[in-house]
Amino acid sequence: TCSKGGRCVFDKEFRCACRSCRFQKCIQSGMNAKAIKWPTSSKRASTSSFSGLEIGTDLSDSPLISQRVHEPPRTIANFSEINYCGEISNLLAKESRILSIRKKLSLFTSRKMEEILEMPSLIGSTDPSLRLRERSDYLTQQYSVNPIKYWMISDLHLIIEYCKSFPVFNQLTQMDMMVLLSHMGGLQMILTQSYYSAKNGHGTNTFPDGTIAIKEIDNNSRCSSALRRTVDTPWVDQLFSQPVQLMVDLNLSDASYALLRAVALFSPVADELSPEGRRMISTERERLADLLTRTLFREHGSGAPMKLVEMQSMLQTMYRLDERRRAQFVYFSVVSKDSQLSALGRAVYLREKRNTITISK
Numbered sequence: 158t159c160s161k162g163g164r165c166v167f168d169k170e171f172r173c174a175c176r177s178c179r180f181q182k183c184i185q186s187g188m189n190a191k192a193i194k195w196p197t198s199s200k201r202a203s204t205s206s207f208s209g210l211e212i213g214t215d216l217s218d219s220p221l222i223s224q225r226v227h228e229p230p231r232t233i234a235n236f237s238e239i240n241y242c243g244e245i246s247n248l249l250a251k252e253s254r255i256l257s258i259r260k261k262l263s264l265f266t267s268r269k270m271e272e273i274l275e276m277p278s279l280i281g282s283t284d285p286s287l288r289l290r291e292r293s294d295y296l297t298q299q300y301s302v303n304p305i306k307y308w309m310i311s312d313l314h315l316i317i318e319y320c321k322s323f324p325v326f327n328q329l330t331q332m333d334m335m336v337l338l339s340h341m342g343g344l345q346m347i348l349t350q351s352y353y354s355a356k357n358g359h360g361t362n363t364f365p366d367g368t369i370a371i372k373e374i375d376n377n378s379r380c381s382s383a384l385r386r387t388v389d390t391p392w393v394d395q396l397f398s399q400p401v402q403l404m405v406d407l408n409l410s411d412a413s414y415a416l417l418r419a420v421a422l423f424s425p426v427a428d429e430l431s432p433e434g435r436r437m438i439s440t441e442r443e444r445l446a447d448l449l450t451r452t453l454f455r456e457h458g459s460g461a462p463m464k465l466v467e468m469q470s471m472l473q474t475m476y477r478l479d480e481r482r483r484a485q486f487v488y489f490s491v492v493s494k495d496s497q498l499s500a501l502g503r504a505v506y507l508r509e510k511r512n513t514i515t516i517s518k
Contacts, residue, residue: 176406176470180463244448248415251322254280255315256353260365264314265307270504274334279318305373306499308364309346313501316345320422325441333434335504340425342505343479344472348418351400351475352409360405362397370397396478403471410456416449417468482506 159165165178258264258279266273317338320326326334354363362370371394409417423442430438453461486498486506498506 176467179470180466241448241451245412245415245452248419249411251280251319252411252415252418255319255349258318259312259315259353264311264318266310266314267500269500270317270335270338271331273314273317273501274321274331278321279315280322304364304366304368305370308368310499310501312346312349313342313499313505316342316349317501319345323419323422323441325423325437328437329434330431333430333438336427336429336434337422337425337438339505339508340427341422343483344476345418345422347396347400347475347479348421351404352414352418354401355404359401360398361401396482400471400475400478403474407467407471410452412452413449413456413464416445416452417472420445420449421472 159175159177163178163181165175264279320334320338326337329337350362350364353365354361357363359369364370374393374397420442423438423445425438450461450465453464457464483506486502
């Protein structure tokens with residue numbers, strides 16, 4: 158619904174400000190709400206498209222594709238109910254495990270991405286605390302200095318652990334793993350933080366210990382210049398508050414969120430992937446997207462196509478915010494050398510040179 162009673166004015170700069178009014182304008186212009194624009198197989202991987210959704214492109218600029226979504230895709234029409242329920246249960250179990258680890262353990266680390274990728278998965282461990290070797294006094298010190306950085310590093314670490322829980326991810330070369338993480342790690346962090354902030358009743362990004370990101374940035378002089386707010390950088394408010402509000406408005410079920418997050422992970426804008434890596438990622442994306450579509454039809458019936466459009470719009474907004482954050486980090490790293498990024502942050506946001514070591518399968 159529109160907070161202004163459907164009276165929003167659109168122009169080039171604010172065409173995505175209100176999803177409700179934008180959708181109504183599209184309907185008035187002749188858009189069929191039940192027709193989803195599906196990418197063709199000939200589209201370049203750089204469009205970062207997955208079945209029904211395209212990350213990193215403007216919805217209004219998407220090419221018209223004739224395929225319609227009035228029922229679950231044929232590829233899973235005969236998918237076993239037992240297998241379907243098993244897939245959903247597996248994803249929900251991952252999210253439950255991730256939430257438990259995020260609340261109970263500190264994943265703040267000084268390790269590099271390559272080191273974490275070669276370690277056993279935390280999500281599948283019976284006692285994750287045994288693998289975390291950082292000294293408690295060191296963690297306490299880092300938290301007291303900058304709790305925002307502390308939680309960002311912890312969440313990036315947890316995102317790597319989440320990726321390692323997918324068999325397809327573990328079959329990639331280390332180079333492809335790092336490419337995928339460098340392109341989608343930031344978006345994954347926004348998705349996770351905004352979903353759980355919204356689910357816990359918060360209107361802005363709030364960490365498990367109650368730290369409110371925007372307030373901490375205002376009060377902590379040690380926060381990175383790349384994130385510190387000034388009159389010229391209102392985008393930081395958007396970065397930490399707009400995704401949460403989008404999640405509140407979208408009101409996803411746990412199953413829909415888990416599937417959307419998984420689909421988004423395997424939708425990189427990355428020409429650097431190897432041909433085999435691109436093929437494996439594309440196959441996994443299509444499989445997960447079909448499961449998401451089936452789930453939405455179960456939950457929303459004929460409203461499923463509209464829900465897909467809303468999901469697409471939300472991901473596009475989050476993607477743009479994450480790319481803006483990346484640009485800020487790059488700028489401060491090059492110009493003022495004040496990005497203050499950790500080893501994980503540099504790998505994700507600065508995309509520092511990656512080696513070509515392949516993890517043994």
